[in-house]
Amino acid sequence: MIACPECGEDGDLRRDEADIVCEGCSHRWSSASGVCASCGGTDLVKRPRPLTQFSRGTQLSIVGWVDVDCCVVCDADALDKAVAAGGPLPAGYIPAARERRPSGAASSDQ
Known part of the structure; x- marks a missing residue:
């Protein structure tokens, strides 16, 4: 949002x-x-995030990818984990650059 x-x-x-x-x-x-909705910073990076849906019962399948802007300050934890794992952001992750977070709020580990 x-x-x-x-x-x-x-x-x-x-x-x-x-x-x-x-x-x-x-x-x-x-x-x-290109401005973070949470801190107003302009240092944003694009990172892939999978688009998923339930394809059969409870089986979750990746149906596509989307590049999302992430703030290097507010989204640092999620970015560090994704880079360390050599993979994308978690499927349900909503970057702080897109949705304003209260100051001091911890990022979700989704």
Whole structure:
């Protein structure tokens, strides 16, 4: 989920061409801004993340890949684990660059 970098609103947002507009505070920002939603940092890296679905009963299958922007500060734990393992981010991981996290919140280990 995307949140407004000014007021933190995450439900009352709309897309206006290449921008996102917060209906709550009228703040406007580029949807491709390359700025972390949690800390405002601009040092983002792309990392692959699998797209999964249940293909048969409880069998989870990888059906595709997506490159996601990760903040080198806020997503450091997940990035370090992925690089050390030589693999992608965990399937359900939502980067801090995309979804605002409260300051001091620990990353999910998903």
